[in-house]
Amino acid sequence: MAQTDLTALVTGGTSGIGRAVVAALAAKGCTVITTSRDPERLAPEQRVSGVRYLRLDLSDPDGPDALAEELGEEIGAVDVLINNAGESQSGPFEELPSAAIDRLFQTNVFGPVRLSQLVLPGMRRRGHGRIIMVGSMLASFPLAHRSSYAASKAALAGFATAARQELSPFGVWISVVEPGSIATGIGLRRTKYLDEGSVYATDVSTMLEHLDRNERDGIAPETVAATIVDAVISPRPRELYAVGSRAPLPFLLKRILPRGLMSKIVAAQHGLRR
Ligand SMILES: NC(=O)c1ccc[n+]([C@@H]2O[C@H](COP(=O)([O-])OP(=O)(O)OC[C@H]3O[C@@H](n4cnc5c(N)ncnc54)[C@H](OP(=O)(O)O)[C@@H]3O)[C@@H](O)[C@H]2O)c1
Structure with a gap:
């Protein structure tokens, strides 16, 4: 299928x-x-010129179905x-807080899973489709005080990797793209939880300082977008792409170093001694 024939649905295209x-898919001539x-x-x-912007709040359990309803028959053409x-x-x-964990999993896991279910029948019937789950390198390298986020992205990757085996015989390929530190300003929009007088306060602020600095010094989002576009146009996209934070080096180290040592390295990179 020519790249220009593709209809692409990208969630969260505003930053x-x-x-x-x-921008990258529109520049290739896709309907976005x-x-x-x-x-x-x-x-x-x-x-971005020529792109349609529709409403979707993934923290709302009905969000994906409401979007599908707005798209009507077009959902089947994605x-x-x-x-x-x-x-x-x-x-x-x-x-x-339990409510924060619930909202995170609704937004990062259940919403993307439901949206994927809604586009799959059309993809499967046409014998062609690409689904990219934007995960996080924190799923492969969990970090203190990011447990809920790391777990949500690991859950998304688990859904994707298993579903890939079900769908590839139909020409539908699901991949996970794990970004490392990317300079998008996401740190400013992060939801943060810490009890008053928390025994963890010092560690949390040390970790956040390092995390925010890594993100500010991170690679440009356009580099991640280029990786995603590569996966979209590949005839046989890979199961996992990692981009940023000197990938693939951390993955090579993970293969050769003892698990506990790798966790210590991840903590130390964020100023935490373990
Ligand atoms: N930046 C990094 O270092 C990094 C690293 C690893 C993984 N990631 C992952 O990469 C993805 C994009 O991150 P980013 O850095 O580009 O973030 P960003 O600049 O904050 O953009 C997030 C996008 O998601 C939308 N959004 C946020 N909450 C939403 C919700 N509840 N329902 C629907 N849409 C929502 C926002 O749109 P509106 O505000 O217009 O709704 C925005 O367009 C995320 O999944 C993130 O976890 C980022």
């Missing part, structure tokens, strides 16, 4: 990685539909789904 993917929790607030200069939108969350495991 960072999603916006870069939208993207989403925002509040598309009406977008100024004309925030929009060739490419990029599950990009997500919430970044931090907080000590002991103190994370």
Whole structure:
């Protein structure tokens, strides 16, 4: 299928990685539909020309079905789904409120899974489809005080990797793209939880300082978008792509070093001695 024939649905196309993917796919001539929790607030200069912006709030359990309803028959014509939108969350495991964990999993896992289910019948019937789950390198390298986020991205990767085996015989390929530190400003939008007088306060602020600095010094979202586009146009996309944070080096180290040592390295890179 020629790249220009593709209809792509990209969630969260208003900033960072999603916006870069939208621009890259539009530049290739794809028909691009993207989403925002509040598309009406977008100024004309925030929009990519020729792209349609629809409403989707993944934290709402009915969000994906409402989007499918708005798209009508067009949902069946989606060739490419990029599950990009997500919430970044931090907080000590002991103190994370249940409601925050529920919202995170709704947004980062259950919403993307449901949206994928909604586009799959059309892809399968046409014998061609691409679904990209934007995960995180933190799923492969979990970090203290990011447990909920790391777990949500690991859950998304688990769904994708198993579903890939079901769908590839139909010409539908699901891949996971794990970004490392990417300079999108996501740290400013991160939801943070910490009890007053928390025994974890010092560690949390040390970790966040390092995390935010890594993100500020991270690679451009356009580099992640280029990896995503590669996966979309590949005849046989890979199961996992990692980009940023000197990937593939951390993955090579993970293969050769003892597990505990790798965890210590990840902690030390964020200023934590373990
Ligand atoms: N930046 C990094 O270092 C990094 C590293 C690893 C993984 N990631 C992952 O990459 C993806 C994109 O990250 P980014 O850095 O580009 O983030 P970003 O700049 O904050 O963009 C997030 C996008 O998601 C949308 N969004 C946020 N919450 C939403 C919700 N509840 N429902 C629907 N849409 C929502 C936002 O749109 P509206 O505000 O318009 O709704 C926005 O377009 C995320 O899944 C993130 O977890 C990022």
